[in-house]
Amino acid sequence: MSAESMTIAKAVNAGLRRAMEGDDHVLVMGEDVGRLGGVFRVTDGLQKDFGEDRVIDTPLAEGGIIGTAVGLALRGYRPVCEIQFDGFVFPGYDQIVSQVAKMHFRSGGRLRLPIVIRIPYGGSIGAVEHHSESPEAYFAHTPGLKVVTCSNALDAYWMVQQAVALDDPVVFFEPKRRYYEKAEVDPAVDAADVLALESARVTLPGDDVTVAAYGPMVKTCLDAASAAADEGRSIEVVDLRSLSPLELGTVYESVRRTGRLVVVHEAQRTLGIGAEVAARVTEECFYSLEAPVQRVTGYDTPYPPARVEEQYLPDLDRVLDAVDRSLAY
Amino acid sequence: MSVDTAAQPVAETSHEPELVQLLTPEGQRVPHEHYDSLVADVTADDIRAMYRELVLARRVDSEAVSLQRQGELGLWPSLLGQEAAQIGSARALRPQDHVFPTYREHGVALHRDVDPVRLLALFRGVDQGSWDPAQSHFHLYTIVIGAQTLHATGYAMGVQRDGAIGTGDPGRDTAVMAYFGDGATSQGSVSEAFIWAGVTNAPVVFFCQNNQWAISEPLERQTRVPLYKRAAGFGFPGVRVDGNDVLACLAVSREALQRARDGEGPTLVEAFTYRMGAHTTSDDPTRYRLNAELEHWRLKDPVERVKAYMVRNDLADQAFFDELSDESDQLAERMRAECRSLPEPAPTSIFDHVYVEPTPGLVEQRDGMAAYLDSFADEEVHQ
Ligand SMILES: Cc1ncc(C[n+]2csc(CCOP(=O)(O)OP(=O)(O)O)c2C)c(N)n1
Ligand SMILES: [Mg+2]
Numbered sequence: 001m002s003a004e005s006m007t008i009a010k011a012v013n014a015g016l017r018r019a020m021e022g023d024d025h026v027l028v029m030g031e032d033v034g035r036l037g038g039v040f041r042v043t044d045g046l047q048k049d050f051g052e053d054r055v056i057d058t059p060l061a062e063g064g065i066i067g068t069a070v071g072l073a074l075r076g077y078r079p080v081c082e083i084q085f086d087g088f089v090f091p092g093y094d095q096i097v098s099q100v101a102k103m104h105f106r107s108g109g110r111l112r113l114p115i116v117i118r119i120p121y122g123g124s125i126g127a128v129e130h131h132s133e134s135p136e137a138y139f140a141h142t143p144g145l146k147v148v149t150c151s152n153a154l155d156a157y158w159m160v161q162q163a164v165a166l167d168d169p170v171v172f173f174e175p176k177r178r179y180y181e182k183a184e185v186d187p188a189v190d191a192a193d194v195l196a197l198e199s200a201r202v203t204l205p206g207d208d209v210t211v212a213a214y215g216p217m218v219k220t221c222l223d224a225a226s227a228a229a230d231e232g233r234s235i236e237v238v239d240l241r242s243l244s245p246l247e248l249g250t251v252y253e254s255v256r257r258t259g260r261l262v263v264v265h266e267a268q269r270t271l272g273i274g275a276e277v278a279a280r281v282t283e284e285c286f287y288s289l290e291a292p293v294q295r296v297t298g299y300d301t302p303y304p305p306a307r308v309e310e311q312y313l314p315d316l317d318r319v320l321d322a323v324d325r326s327l328a329y
Numbered sequence: 330m331s332v333d334t335a336a337q338p339v340a341e342t343s344h345e346p347e348l349v350q351l352l353t354p355e356g357q358r359v360p361h362e363h364y365d366s367l368v369a370d371v372t373a374d375d376i377r378a379m380y381r382e383l384v385l386a387r388r389v390d391s392e393a394v395s396l397q398r399q400g401e402l403g404l405w406p407s408l409l410g411q412e413a414a415q416i417g418s419a420r421a422l423r424p425q426d427h428v429f430p431t432y433r434e435h436g437v438a439l440h441r442d443v444d445p446v447r448l449l450a451l452f453r454g455v456d457q458g459s460w461d462p463a464q465s466h467f468h469l470y471t472i473v474i475g476a477q478t479l480h481a482t483g484y485a486m487g488v489q490r491d492g493a494i495g496t497g498d499p500g501r502d503t504a505v506m507a508y509f510g511d512g513a514t515s516q517g518s519v520s521e522a523f524i525w526a527g528v529t530n531a532p533v534v535f536f537c538q539n540n541q542w543a544i545s546e547p548l549e550r551q552t553r554v555p556l557y558k559r560a561a562g563f564g565f566p567g568v569r570v571d572g573n574d575v576l577a578c579l580a581v582s583r584e585a586l587q588r589a590r591d592g593e594g595p596t597l598v599e600a601f602t603y604r605m606g607a608h609t610t611s612d613d614p615t616r617y618r619l620n621a622e623l624e625h626w627r628l629k630d631p632v633e634r635v636k637a638y639m640v641r642n643d644l645a646d647q648a649f650f651d652e653l654s655d656e657s658d659q660l661a662e663r664m665r666a667e668c669r670s671l672p673e674p675a676p677t678s679i680f681d682h683v684y685v686e687p688t689p690g691l692v693e694q695r696d697g698m699a700a701y702l703d704s705f706a707d708e709e710v711h712q
Contacts (some may be wrong), residue, residue: 024631031543031544031546032453032544032545032546034545035545035546035616035617036544036545036616039611039612039614057546057550058544058550059515059546059550060474060512060513060515060516060543060546060551061515061516061517063516063517064515064517071682087472087473088473088474090446090473091473091475091516091517091590108643126403126454127403128404128432128452128454128457128472129453129457129472130472130473139344170602199563224668265420269694270690294626299679299680299691299694300683300690300691300694301679301680301683301691302683304455304674305455305674305680306403306453306454306675307453307454307455307674308674308676308678308679309454311702312676312678312679313697317705318701319421
């Protein structure tokens with residue numbers, strides 16, 4: 001196999017396929033994941049190739065999907081659960097927070113739940129309610145869950161495999177508005193050489209301001225950086241990738257050079273990932289900071305109707321505005 | 330009226346479908362020992378009124394589908410094929426009865442005088458529900474599958490506490506109707522609603538439109554027993570009705586709603602029907618179901634069978650059909666025009682109604698957004 005240009009949706013598909021080929025205890029389960037291949041076609045063809053026992057069209061109940069995944073995991077399987085849209089995870093939230101997250105801890109380490117919960121998330125797709133939310137902070141706030149998110153096809157391909165291979169439960173957020181954006185993926189690369197699941201990455205090196213983002217906002221920040229470059233400002237873009245654990249070493253190192261940080265996410269501002277990043281950067285890099293950490297986020301409202309979502313969501317201009325504020329401080 | 334000949338076995342499912350039917354697909358009125366009395370008062374005027382609503386519901390739907398195709402709506406979930414289930418059940422409601430819909434109850438909305446343009450506004454992404462449920466007794470659409478069945482049950486518990494059941498006053502006794510789909514029956518919330526309603530004997534009717542599909546998943550992925558039989562396990566009656574038969578849906582719903590109003594508790598109605606269209610305009614059903622199935626159900630069309638019944642029994646003349654056709658054209662035209670001219674929401678409107686009183690933090694965010702947006706306006710002026 002040689003490098004191939006693929007979309008994020010295709011990359012998750014290819015990653016899942018490889019995980020299923022590598023371990024016949026890997027299962028895929030969720031609403032419409034089988035015959036239809038998922039509403040975003042992320043599981044397209046998997047049921048055809050791996051059969052109905054391994055790719056399960058479940059009854060319509062998220063609590064059931066997660067709860068039975070717990071039992072399957074206890075029996076030695078590695079379920080990959082698909083939640084159809086971000087806003088529909090909540091009927092399964094109790095199972096995730098009260099059961100999945102705590103099983104290893106309360107069993108004194110005897111029980112492991114290698115479950116992956118895939119959630120297409122985020123907005124800007126013109127959808128109706130519950131289809132555009134960014135609930136990652138709820139999960140990142142819950143000890144026992146790992147929470148990761150990919151921003152591009154290359155990461156999607158490897159991160160989903162790393163998540164399946166992990167013995168901890170992982171909530172895997174996929175940036176649905178970016179599903180059809182392409183990147184080169186080379187499956188022949190040695191998996192051992194791939195960036196660790198929990199590491200952040202400097203996606204674009206720069207000198208003047210650090211911009212930290214994840215998932216769908218990474219592309220937005222890269223676009224902002226290229227606009228800023230035209231005006232002679234050099235932005236470093238860090239893709240956080242892992243929200244729990246949130247390993248901020250890459251960000252600290254960057255901020256110590258630039259002295260300025262802007263954190264960007266679609267999710268609401270208050271008590272979001274940005275707040276945690278800001279607090280820790282303030283603790284760790286206080287003497288390097290030239291300006292307060294800026295946050296560019298969704299507002300503290302429910303996700304709004306589609307016709308105003310672009311004003312709700314951070315965009316290139318809002319990122320640049322925050323960069324300007326940081327530089328002007 | 331002669332004795333029961335109604336329950337025609339339907340061959341297409343493995344479940345024994347003891348379904349109540351009063352009008353055959355060919356438009357023939359078949360007698361029913363029990364349910365005839367529930368529609369004995371139905372006049373030719375009523376039949377025409379029913380047919381009118383079926384036609385208008387279908388027209389609202391097809392117009393919305395084309396508006397979506399033209400880019401005017403983000404999405405539309407079509408009710409095609411489910412008109413009779415919706416109009417039949419809605420016509421059994423009294424004004425004081427309260428309805429909790431899913432996202433597909435456009436026919437019920439129409440009957441409850443919710444302007445179709447309000448539905449368009451939601452699917453255009455202008456708002457998230459702009460009708461007044463207190464006025465129309467038609468709650469907002471609920472997209473999270475199953476959630477509204479609990480809301481309906483709780484509302485019914487309130488009705489109980491208000492003493493608005495079992496008084497014998499037809500203007501006071503109140504029932505609550507919860508609509509949901511076959512897929513929804515798998516949600517824990519729906520089982521909880523059944524349990525609550527059973528335990529409290531709440532005046533709620535669970536009206537399940539079994540349209541055979543939950544997106545790409547056929548009924549077999551949700552249940553091994555016919556859905557109406559689940560009611561027995563929760564301690565209340567369940568009945569399966571031909572969901573493409575508006576008269577039977579009216580009869581069965583009337584009985585269930587009256588039981589509720591009389592204080593006799595909940596009923597599960599399973600309206601056996603078919604989703605003739607895609608799940609929504611985003612869906613491609615050719616990926617998961619056979620055209621033959623569609624063709625089979627096309628023969629049971631809920632609108633055509635009433636027309637056949639009317640023609641057969643001389644219940645309407647050509648003028649009636651012509652007028653209705655004009656009315657439905659006018660409705661479609663108004664929908665088109667008013668949809669396109671729906672006012673765009675102001676960006677700062679997202680801060681309205683997060684709380685009853687705006688919080689200082691939100692006011693600050695709103696003012697920040699306004700100032701930020703103004704800065705662009707200034708730029709444009711200066712250029
Ligand atoms: C809690 C939840 N999970 C998933 C979805 C996505 N979804 C929307 S409609 C649907 C199928 C619903 O099927 P059914 O209850 O039969 O109603 P129908 O659409 O056929 O009218 C699904 C899975 C949702 N809206 N809510
Ligand atoms: Mg259905």
